[in-house]
Amino acid sequence: MDFVAQVETQASLMRSAAVKAGPDASVSSCPEWTVLDLVRHQAEVHTWAAQAVATAPDDGRPKWPKAPREWDEALSWWDSGTSLLLERLRSTPPDRPAWTFQGPSRADFWARRQAHETSIHRLDAELATGHEPPTLLFDPEFAADGIDEFLTIMVPRQLVLGRVIEATGRILVHAADAGRTWEVWLAPGEAPVVTGVHDSAVDADATLAGTADAIYRALWGRPSHAIVTGDESLLAALPRA
Missing domain, CATH: 1.20.120 (Four Helix Bundle (Hemerythrin (Met), subunit A))
Structure with a gap:
């Protein structure tokens, strides 16, 4: 890319x-x-x-x-x-x-x-500008990479800066149009463990699903059409810049 x-x-x-x-x-x-x-x-x-x-x-x-x-x-x-x-x-x-x-x-x-x-x-x-941006503003491959960078680089950075995760559970992040899924394990006081998985149907405590564009926006706290199911507090526990 x-x-x-x-x-x-x-x-x-x-x-x-x-x-x-x-x-x-x-x-x-x-x-x-x-x-x-x-x-x-x-x-x-x-x-x-x-x-x-x-x-x-x-x-x-x-x-x-x-x-x-x-x-x-x-x-x-x-x-x-x-x-x-x-x-x-x-x-x-x-x-x-x-x-x-x-x-x-x-x-x-x-x-x-x-x-x-x-x-x-x-x-x-x-x-x-006051106008709603298109729902597919970013290319799926690029947005999926942004999801990966957020989970593997930006979240750990916030922990280095002193933010603390105070939640336990497993989040599944599924970007259907990019064909990519991430499993995120959270534990109090520890850096999240992020792995790529091939099965989006596995059990999880919370799931964030949608287009890569929608998930990209959601993780950065921007307006999004991504769908959250399960324990929403786990997603809220992810520190943002």
């Missing part, structure tokens, strides 16, 4: 939606943010990730940048940061060592992470 192309595509679509919504529009999926806040955040993330791609693992976390507070300047600064990120991702060998906050310390970590970071915030920008 070409994650770098996804970063470029999702950033372009997010920018268009943000401009359409306008800087003062509220972001319903991020209740405390305006579109200006959303744009500033994404600009900072892209600029920071570009630094991380070029930072050796032993050099430590790059300093977090601060985007301009005015709309036009923030958009321009975001454009520059995104261009730098894309240039570095394309010019850096995928297996080159790089600082990461979780998972493999390789440059290609950032292509995947920023593809999904940008796609979720693209959805936020689409929602801020």
